[in-house]
Amino acid sequence: MKIHNKAVDVSSIALGLILAFLSVQSVAEEKVDIGKREYDGACAVCHGISGKGDDGPLKAMLVKPVPNLTVLAQNNKGVFPFDKVYQIIDGREEVKSHGPRDMPVWGNAFNNQTSLYFDNYPQQDSESAARSRILALVEYLYRLQQ
Template sequence: MRRTESPRPGSGTPTGAVLLAGALLVWATASGRAQQEQVYSAFNGQQSYKTLCMNCHGVEGRGDGYLVENLRVRPTDLTRIAESNGGVFPADRVRASIDGREQIAGHGQREMPVWGDVLVWTEQDTAERQAQVKTKIGELVEFVRSIQVAAGKKE
């Protein structure tokens, strides 16, 4: 069967991740990647979460965003990461999950976008850009830490 021009949501393909990547691309191209990056770089962790993560992980991070039905894998409940890790928030693991570049090398498939690549925004993948990507991911890690259910906020 030939690929249809406009696949219906919920048909299972393309996945939410693909849809989202497409949306991000259109968004970035339409407004100019550099310009978009400028807006984005002023965001704090919570604002970044709302823009980049909420569609899948939900308003409160419980893994119930509106794209969920298009995904093969249910997004993690981000409020219970510490709880399911013996009360300790695994900051390094969370950082690596968000970044995704190390993981993608090992596993073929991943439902979540590889944010380490997305966040470069501009075509210049310089050391400075990489430092900024690291800062942005660090802010997201701290935001995820801040929404843990009471059990474990400390490292």
Template sequence: MTSVTLGAGAAHATDTQTLRSGQAFYQSACAQCHGIDAKGGGPLANVLTAKPTDLTTMSRRNGGQFPFYEAFKMIEGRTAVPAHGTREMPAWGAILEIEQRGQPQGTSPSTYVYGRISELLVYLESVQQR
């Protein structure tokens, strides 16, 4: 990468890094249900009662705006109750809190969970169909 100014270069590097960790997290934790292309056809989709949502149409289904807050709540999983049916989507907030225990001291559980889910959202926003 050739950066023009330090400021812009640093911001770009951070974005790329966030996107990459979001993508890595997605591939290890979400793709088995939502599919590697995020369109809902992962290998586990067949054994679930509810169909994993096509995550590339979240903006389209929300009037062209990526629904950060709604998606955050859905992924975090403890504040949002699905409108109908049973919830098959794991609640990642609780899982991430357990993962946080292996992190260096000083990272609070809520900061860690917020950061990890935010990275995912940055990645998911990048795969939205226009």
């Protein structure tokens, strides 16, 4: 009788391990595009889902035309202007050569909001999460380039 119970126990454990492996594998295969999620949550309302500035729901309410974010590199001699894009999104340090501040200051917003994807260490330092969110967003904009 004990032999039979051990066999059942071993097969139950083996089945449990197989199911656990499959669930871990499916979670590992599900990748979260943090940059795209940040873009969809903060930018798409003006710049549109495509980034071309042609289909954002707030487009009609804006005074100035919305820039096409897919041609940033093309408009900069083929080089994606990473630092400039980062500074414009962050917005906390005014860059006089960029002209007036037409876009919301996302650096403050990201600093004051919690993030589902970035833990702040130490807990009092939300700046690291704000920087990480902006970096993910800039990287996503880089991927949108034509």
